[in-house]
Amino acid sequence: MIRLVDVCKSFGEKEVLHHINLTIEEGETLAIIGGSGSGKSTLLRLLIGLIRPTAGEIWIGDQDIAQLTEKELDKVRLHMGMVFQYSALFDSMTVGDNVAFGLREHTDLPETEIQRIVTEKLHLVGLDNAAQRMPSELSGGMKKRVSLARAIAFGPDIIFYDEPSSGLDPLMTAKIDELILHTQQTLDVTSVVVTHDMVSACRIADRIAMVHEGSIIALDTVENIKQSKDERVRAFFRTVAIDREAQG
Known part of the structure; x- marks a missing residue:
């Protein structure tokens, strides 16, 4: 689904x-984890096509x-969904209009079909009765859910998440994690999650x-990463554990 070949960015x-x-398999x-300044956010921006690599290739499917x-990149982006760190909702629009925004801008679907999709996606994220509410009326966790509903409105093949648990307490973080898993299983999408939350x-x-100092220093299953002997990986685990404990 996604393949990076000798990518550099300056x-x-x-x-x-x-x-x-890096190769990311379909489904x-x-x-992608790492500390502040490690390069993980830059990597995400490259994958979405917001910035271009200084060198190397970034394959999405066969492109x-x-x-x-x-213009060509815009067509590829129609197969991607993006959940932003701070939700990035339009404050002047209702929840329903936020979810419908991309469909109205980039498709010729009739309004009845757009409303059907909005209802379906809000149901998928557990917000059945929120279409007429304004973003200012929502909690941080609910805003993340609306952002996800908007991201999946097009029926994307890939969903990118930028720090989805940022600003949320551990209980709400767990709920967002469950939603990410549910979305992946229900829609059979490929998911790329950039996070500092181990x-x-x-x-x-x-x-x-x-990612550490601009390089991928570890790439493995969860269980193998947990047992890594690399001191940089182990140090990151320890730091996260201390931060969690401090949060209560």
Whole structure:
């Protein structure tokens, strides 16, 4: 589904990602973890096509998106869903209009069909009666759910999640994790989750990739990552455990 070949990314003279090689299989959930400044967010932006690599290839299916024009890239993005870190909802629109926004902008579907899709997707994320509510009336966890409903409205093949548990307490984080798993199983999508939350990553992922100082230093199943002998991986686990304990 997704393949990165010798991808590098520099901003000016600073190289942020160094020779990344990564294959993400169709239907799997890959969690990309790493500390602040590790390069994981840059990697996500490359996968979505928001920025271009300095060198290397990024294959989505049979297309190297690094070589596409912006118009061609827009067509590829129609097969992707994106759940943003801070939900990125339009405050002036109702929940239903937020979910419908992309369908109205990029399809010729009749309004009756758009409303059917909105109802269906809100049901999938457990927000059956929220269509007429405004984002300001929602909790952080509910906003994440609306963001996911909007992301899956097109019926994407791939869903990208940017720090889905950011700003949520452990109980709500667990609920969002369950929703990610449910979405993956129900829609049979490929999921890529960028997170600093190791507990969450271990709950939802088939495999975990750890980015450290611009390189992937570990890529394996959850169980194997937990048993890693790499001190950098072990140190990250310890830091996350301490942070969790401090949160209560």
